[in-house]
Every structure is written in C-alpha cells, then in structure tokens.
Amino acid sequence: MNEIKLIIADDHELFRIGLAELLKKHDDIKIVKSVADGVELMDALNSGLNADIVLLDLTMPNMDGFQVLKGIKSLNANIKPIVISMHSVGNYIAKCAKMGAYGYLLKNTDESELVFAIRNVYKGKKHFSAEISEKMINFMSTQSVSENVLSRKEIEVLGLISKGLTTKEIAAKLFVSTRTIETHRTSILKKFEVKNTAELIKKATEINLI
Amino acid sequence: MNEIKLIIADDHELFRIGLAELLKKHDDIKIVKSVADGVELMDALNSGLNADIVLLDLTMPNMDGFQVLKGIKSLNANIKPIVISMHSVGNYIAKCAKMGAYGYLLKNTDESELVFAIRNVYKGKKHFSAEISEKMINFMSTQSVSENVLSRKEIEVLGLISKGLTTKEIAAKLFVSTRTIETHRTSILKKFEVKNTAELIKKATEINLI
DNA sequence: ATTTGTATCCGTATTTATACGGATATTTCT
C-alpha cells in the first residue's frame, strides 16, 4: 500500500502535535511537514515539498486558510486540502468547497472519521462530515454562495463597526457620505441574515471575521 | 516517582485525543479520564473519580469552564485545574485565577511548556505562561477586578442583547419595563468601558461571556 | 463586449439606543 503523505497546518501547537501523535498510529499515513501558518506552508510547497493531503486550519495568522486554498490551487500540484475548522458556518463551508477543498471537518470530529476522511480524500473522493453537509445544504437552498460574501469595503466597514465607530464616524474616516455607510450596513446585515448590530458582531466574531 | 493523575476536559475530540497521545509519552503522567463537557466532568468527580490535575477548556457546551472551576472548588478534593484556552483576555485570566485555577495556558503553547506546567502544578506551584502573566499584570494595573463584574440580571440581559433582541423585546420577555432594561444596558456599557452595542458584543465574546 | 460585482449616492419615516439624573423596594450579606 502506498503511504499517504500529509501536511498539518494549524497555528495551535498542541493541536498540531496531538494530531501528529494520533496519526502516527496509522501506518499508511505519514506526516511530512507540520506548520503553524499559511506562509510557512506555501514556502515549503514552493521549495518543492510534495504531499498528498494538507490538513488545513482556516484561522491562522499571516495567511489564512482561504488564501492558502487559492495558493495551493494555483500550484497545480495535486495536493488535496482538507479543512479542519472550529466552526460550521454555511458560507465558509461553501466557499471552501468552491475553492478546492476536498473535505471539511470540525475539530470535534472523532479519530475514526478523521482517518476515514484522509483515506477517502487520498483516493480522490470528497469528504464533508454529516453536520457540515447538512449546513451546506441548508445554506445552498436559501442562499447563493456569492450573494453573502462580503466585499472588501464591507469588511472594512464591519471592522470599524466592531471597533465601536458610529456610521457618521466611519463616513468621516473613509471620506464618504453617511448614506454610503448606511447602505453598507444594510447590505452586511442582509448577507449575515441578522437584524441588528448586536447579532451581527456576534456572528462575525463567531466566524472570526473580526 | 508518583504518577500524576490527569483529566482532560475539552469539547474538541481531536484536541482531546491528540493531547492524550502526546501525554502518553510521559511516563509520570497518566490520563484517568477524558470528557467533552463540564457536566460530564462533574459527574465523574461526583462519582468518586480522583485526579491530581484537570486540563480544562474554558469554552464548553452545557457547563463552561468557570462553572466547572466553581464546582471543583466546592468539592474540596485537592484537584488542581489548569485552564487551556484559545484566548488571552485580561478579565478572563484574572477571573480564572480568582476562581482557583492553578495555571492558564494558551492552545498554542508547546509540548514542553505543557508538561512543565503539569509537573509544576502537581507540586503545588502555579503556572501562568509568560504571555498570560503579562496580560494579567496589565489588566490588574488598570482595572479592579470586582468593579466591573456584571450582576446576574445584567448577564442575562447581555445574553439576550447578543441574540439580537431589542430593549423592548427583552423587557417583554422578562416582564419588566423597558426602562429597567435601558438601565441595565447603560450599566453594562459602563462596566465594559465601551460606548455602544457593537463594541460591547465584541468585548463580551472576546472574554466568552456570551 | 456584455455581464457581474463593487462602490458610490439620495429621500423619508420609524424604531432603537444612548445620555442625562434621579428614586424606591427587595434581597443578600455581615
């Protein structure tokens, strides 16, 4: 049997080491690299490191999971990313799938599912855990993927809102009218499917957007 | 040498298993139990399970880390909790220390520090990692811990605010006048030293109060 | 070259939130 060459990318050292120890028990899986952020990962890949699968955390410093997915895709290197995240949020899952992820697991998956997923993805199958699939289906049925991805400006505005700036203050800071900011606010609320600032900030922090 | 009996409490299975695998290598540490939430942990302890140390995640479903700390203290069982968290927020760390935690580590600590911390805490010492200590000192110097502790009612109101309920809705739900809720809001904002809902929710989620 | 996404702006009306500055009952603790 061929060995599955695997890279772990996660900024939590304990998780990374733990995962490595856990996977050691499985003879068909070999960890060829373990990195703490996306830049490190891309560096390694650009230096010619080869692997079959990357276990990829979405929230890392410097270069997050999405950027990594994009980077990996552009390499054309036949490396299959499996996203491992804390959160199951519809538009993130969909975005990952769209960006070339072969799997999406939560950090509360159990060992057997993780190993199962790795082996399946290695064979070219995709693996999204039950909870994730359900979320994704719910999400797909109500929203089109592109619809609720925030634009750069909206993300910027959201950041300022979360810092406690009012619409007026944000408008002044960005040299645009308050109307514009209001429109952004409305649009953000709609995309997040929430009805006010409180809910918005909560949801945004939940998915680590702030 | 005596074996250090240890319990792991974390809702992320992969992290739990990984941690277990990692600690297996150290002969002086023995994992006697591994649980996914606070209720499970307290059940085990109440059924007579004995341990020296609990590695405790702060954010768990059903019963969070704070409640667990309180519960453990009331047992009088000489079990020393070490908090392992994703976040380093002053308020939070201080609260843990006050509530009887013997240590506070971030999930990005490395293996050697984890083991070092476990052994030290076992000997009765306290272990707060460098980053944590720094945060705590900063916090202590600017804030008195007790001054900005929310009352139960305020916590309840805060929870409802974070769910997106308006003042009016909260008032209706709790059978009090909107004035009362407004007063609570004002008081909460003051205690958090923030000026509006957006900032409030952000800060509150940062310290996992919601 | 046409579609798609992004950023910009406008008006009107209603609802919420925040800022003042009090006061009184009820628990809870000492």
Added chain:
DNA sequence: AGAAATATCCGTATAAATACGGATACAAAT
C-alpha cells in the same frame, strides 16, 4: 438589624440605526 448590592421604575432629549426603494459609474471578469 443594618449595610450593601441588586432590581426595579420614571422623564426628557438627542443621536443613531433600520427599513423602505431607488440610481449611477467604474472596474473586473468571461
């Protein structure tokens, strides 16, 4: 029993946010 914390309520005013329903200009992508 008395102090302290907690929860409750009131009035007035301004500031801010949300809900409608549009429109134009430009850049990027296919």
